[in-house]
Amino acid sequence: MSDVLTESEVESLLAALEPNGPAATAPVSRGDADANGVSLYDFKRPERVSKEQIRALRGLHEGFSREFGAGLSNLMRTIVEVKLVAVDQLTYGEFLFSLENPTCFNLLRAASLDGHMVLELSPAVVYPLVDRLLGGGRGSGAGDPPPDRPLTDIESRLVGRMTTLAIEALERTWESLTDLQLSLVQTESNPQLVQVVPPNEVVVLVAFELTLGEARGMMNLCIPFNTLEPVAARFSGDAWSTYGKRSSDPRERVVLDRGVSRARVPLDVTLAITTLTARDLADLAPGDVILTECDSREGLELRVGGKPAFRCRPGALRGHKAVRVTGPVLKPVDPRLVPLGEAKPTGEAVANASAGAGS
Structure with a gap:
């Protein structure tokens, strides 16, 4: 229904159209200051979400659109495109008045945020998706208007499968920020x-746009600011994706363990290091003994990939030369790192520290 102008508004329009009428005053945009330094502020639409947070929300839900589109395409056995259209802030009343009636309005509860979210699916795309699930082709065409009625019980159950996919995709998308626990x-x-x-x-x-063949429709995710406020500070351009830790998958650990256990690494042991003259080297014969400066009680050094790793002793096993590992290589302690008034760590303490660092 078109708006009806009042008598004063009609007179103002007529006065503005007159050649010698008063010049139209340029409206002062919100946030722009006039000559007196006074800026307009609309208390009905306060900007409580910064532009940086809006950009972070856009980046976050672009990943959701890709994941939800893949899951929906798998469910429908055909290509369903899900595209992020816009991220904006407005009042809840404006959001309600922008929706169709009837529509598919889903109220979601986020346990970790102590609030609710709204996931709304337009009938223009809901009925083609339901038609596809019931064995139809690509759903109704773009020129076919959706039925002007609420969903039936069977249709609601089918739409519930789509809603479940969206909930699971949202929980995985938000897991870097918080555990939503949507229901x-x-x-x-x-x-x-x-x-x-x-x-x-x-x-x-x-706002997202869903495309199934020639059918297109909108899907809206509405998040009240009081629900978003506990994690609003985490939405920054480079920090929002660093929150939270993903739990390790036991299957990934098994695959990693198998891959590492089959990897080949070079091992080498140096028996001793000494210096000989060319004459002594030329006069060597079987049975001669070469004296070195290495202490036999210290054992040998076993290197893994060229780096010292263990202490060992030489020997033989089943007719082959072998070494027995006796312990890890002790790293020397820099006396400058020991605080004044504290005793320097003993060899046993250093060995325990080295063993703990390597475990």
Whole structure:
């Protein structure tokens, strides 16, 4: 329905059209200061999310769009494109008025954030996806309008499979920030019946476009700022992806262990080092003994990949020359690193420290 202008607004428009009428005043944009240094601020739409956080949210959900698109294509057995369209902040009331009625309105609860999120799927893409799951071709064409009715029970169950895929993809995307632990609380066809936050509350709207053949539709992820606020500080250009630690997969550890255990590394042992003259070397004969300056009680040095690793003693095993490992190589302690008033570590303490560092 078109807006109806009041009498004063009509008079203002007529006065602006007159050749000698008052010059139209250029509107002062929000945040721009006038000659007196006064800037306009709209309290109905406060900017609580910075541009840097908006950029971080965009980068985060670009990964979600790729992962959700791959999962949805696998479910539909055909190519479904999911493209991130925009990330913006607005009020919850504006978000509700922008939605169709009926629509697929899913209320999600994030346990770790103590708040709710909204995942809305447009009927323009929901019904083609349902048609595909029920054995149709590529769904209804672009010219076929979606049915003007709520989803049936069977259709709701099928859409629930898509919602589950989106929830799992969101949890994996957000795991670097927090463990969302999302759960589906409620599904409604009329968005006006669900009041998640007050209408003037700021929300972040992440809009996606879903394409199945010729059918296109929107999917909106609405995150109220009070839900996002506990982790809002982590959304920075270069730090948001560093939060959290991914737990190691036992299968990856087994594969890594097998790969490392089969790797070949060179080992070499130096028996002794001494200096001989050319005459002594020329006069050597079998049975001669060469004197060295190495202490036999210290043992030999076993190098792994050219680096000293263990102490060992020479010997023989089943007719082959062999060495027996007696312990790790003790690194010398720099006396400058020992604080004044503290005793220098003994050989046993250094050995324990070296063993702990190598474990």
